[in-house]
Amino acid sequence: MRQIALYGKGGIGKSTTAANLSAALAEDGLDILQIGCDPKHDSTRMLMHGTWIPTVLDLIREHGDENIAVDDVVYRGFSGVRCVEAGGPEPGIGCAGRGIIATFQLLERLGALKGDVIVYDVLGDVVCGGFAMPMREGYAQEIYLVTSGELMSIYAANNIAKAIARLSRRARSRCTLGGVICNAKNIEGEEEMVAEFARRINSRLIAYIPRSRDVQIAELHRQTVVEYAPESDQAAVYRELGRTVYANQKTSIPTPLEMDELESFAFEFVQV
Numbered sequence: 321m322r323q324i325a326l327y328g329k330g331g332i333g334k335s336t337t338a339a340n341l342s343a344a345l346a347e348d349g350l351d352i353l354q355i356g357c358d359p360k361h362d363s364t365r366m367l368m369h370g371t372w373i374p375t376v377l378d379l380i381r382e383h384g385d386e387n388i389a390v391d392d393v394v395y396r397g398f399s400g401v402r403c404v405e406a407g408g409p410e411p412g413i414g415c416a417g418r419g420i421i422a423t424f425q426l427l428e429r430l431g432a433l434k435g436d437v438i439v440y441d442v443l444g445d446v447v448c449g450g451f452a453m454p455m456r457e458g459y460a461q462e463i464y465l466v467t468s469g470e471l472m473s474i475y476a477a478n479n480i481a482k483a484i485a486r487l488s489r490r491a492r493s494r495c496t497l498g499g500v501i502c503n504a505k506n507i508e509g510e511e512e513m514v515a516e517f518a519r520r521i522n523s524r525l526i527a528y529i530p531r532s533r534d535v536q537i538a539e540l541h542r543q544t545v546v547e548y549a550p551e552s553d554q555a556a557v558y559r560e561l562g563r564t565v566y567a568n569q570k571t572s573i574p575t576p577l578e579m580d581e582l583e584s585f586a587f588e589f590v591q592v
Contacts, residue, residue, distance in 0.1 A: 321434065321435060321436065321437070322437045322438070322462070322566070323437075323440070323454075323460050323462070324437065324440070324460060324461070324462045324463075324498065325439075325440035325441075325442050325455065325459075325460035325463050325464070325495075326338045326341075326440070326441050326442065326464050326466050326501075327442050327463055327464070327465055327477075327480045328465060328467055328473070328480070328503075329473045329475075329476035329477070330443060332466050332476075332503055333466065333503040333529075333535075334466045334503075335356070335358070335362060336366070336503075336535060336539070337466055337501060337503055337529065337558075337561075338354060338363060338439055339354070339364065339366045339367050339441075340544045340545055340546050340555075340558035340561075341439060341565065342401045342437075342439050343398055343401065343544040343558070344546050344555075344558045344559045344561065344562035344563075345436075345437055345439075345562045345565075345566060346398070346399035346400055346401045347399055347546065347559070348562065348563075348566075350435075350437055350566075351400070351435040351436045352400075352401045352402065352439065353394075353401075353402045353403075353404065353432070353433070353434070353435045353437075353439070354367065354402070354403055354404070354438075354439045355404045355406065355423065355438065355440050355441065356403075356404065356405040356441050357406050357423070357440055357441060357442040357443065357451065357454065358406075358441065358442070358443040359408025359409070359419065359443070360408075361373075361405040361406070361407050363441040364395075364397060364401075364403035364404070364405060365542070366398075366538070366542060366543055366544045367397030367398045367401050368397045368398075368403055369398070369542045369543060370542030371395075373395045373403060373404075373405055374393070374405075375405045375406060375407025375408075375419070376388075376393050376404065376405065376406050376407055376419065376422060376423040376427075377406060377407035377409065377418075377422055379392055379393060380422055380426070385422070385425075385426050385429075388426065388430075389430070390430045390431075390432050393426065393430075393432070394432055398543070398544060398546075398547050402432075402435065404423065404427065404432075406419040406420050406422075406423035407419050407423075420451060420453050420454070421453055424453065424454075424457070433459075437566070438459075440459065440460050442460075452483055452487065454495075455483065455484060455487045456487050456490065456495075458494045458495075460495055461494050461495060461496070462495075462496060462498035462571055463484055463495055463497050463498060464497075464498050464499055464500070464501055464526065465477040465480055465481065465497070465499075465523075466501045466503050467500060467501070467503070468505040468507065468510065468514070469504070469505060469509070469510035469513045469514055469589070470505060470507065471582075471586050471590075474514070474517055474586070475582060477500065477517070478517075478521065478576050478577055478582055479576075481521050481523075481574035481575075481576040482574075482576040484496070484573070484574050485575070485576060488573050496571035496572060496573060497521075497522075497523050497571060497572050497573070497574045498565065498568055498571050499523055499524050499525065499526030499527075499571075500514060500515075500518035500521075500523055500524070500526060501526055501527045501529065501561070502515075502525060502527070502528045502529065503529045504528065504529060504530050504531045505531060509589055511525070511528045512589070513589040514528075516589075517585065520581075520585065521574045521575055521576055521577065522572050522573065523572055523574055524570075526561070526565065526568070527557070527560065527564060529557055529558075530554070530557065532545075532552075532553070532554040534548075534549050534552050534553075534554040534555075535554060537549075544558075545558060
């Protein structure tokens with residue numbers, strides 16, 4: 321069983337990438353479980369044709385974890401992808417990372433952490449203990465950083481690389497960096513910039529996902545691009561991402577940049 325996690329700055333398109341990745345892998349006949357690890361609980365919505373499925377944390381609050389069955393938390397979406405949303409606390413109350421911890425504990429008890437590939441879609445602005453749990457506790461074995469060529473997006477990716485490097489030294493953690501995915505913002509020289517960033521942190525550019533109107537249109541129709549526009553160039557990009565990730569056997573321990581190195585790196589690519 322492959323266990324991969326997509327981390328990246330909020331708003332970078334991580335959930336869109338994860339959902340289309342899962343859809344592409346499922347089309348190839350693989351049994352896929354996607355777990356949304358973000359309080360916004362929107363990771364699986366396009367796989368579920370716009371449905372907001374109940375979150376694990378909401379169900380635990382309402383019924384107690386001892387009264388929850390697999391069918392209460394696991395829902396079938398496009399092409400049979402099994403979908404779970406961890407959820408989060410009520411606004412202003414509690415720790416959002418707690419939803420991830422509670423979700424994993426419940427799914428383990430129910431025997432639901434299974435399949436050919438588990439895709440963890442994780443908020444990456446701040447790698448606190450809860451959000452780092454997929455890495456720290458050995459669930460996510462391959463981490464993929466989703467970034468664009470914007471400095472703050474690369475800054476967040478670099479911070480996540482620091483967490484991977486630190487946690488990889490723990491006996492229980494088995495996490496390594498599988499690669500960097502550039503979800504483009506149409507910045508000049510963006511692909512080259514992200515590829516060089518990946519090289520400098522001891523990794524590689526796994527995929528370049530161009531900015532496409534197909535993504536927006538598909539989401540307006542509450543579907544992934546793979547489902548809504550299966551013959552499009554963008555769907556082909558996501559299918560290639562799926563094949564590349566599934567075949568990937570080359571992972572690494574990252575060597576993240578220091579802040580002054582990151583700023584110097586940005587100046588190399590941004591014309592001022």
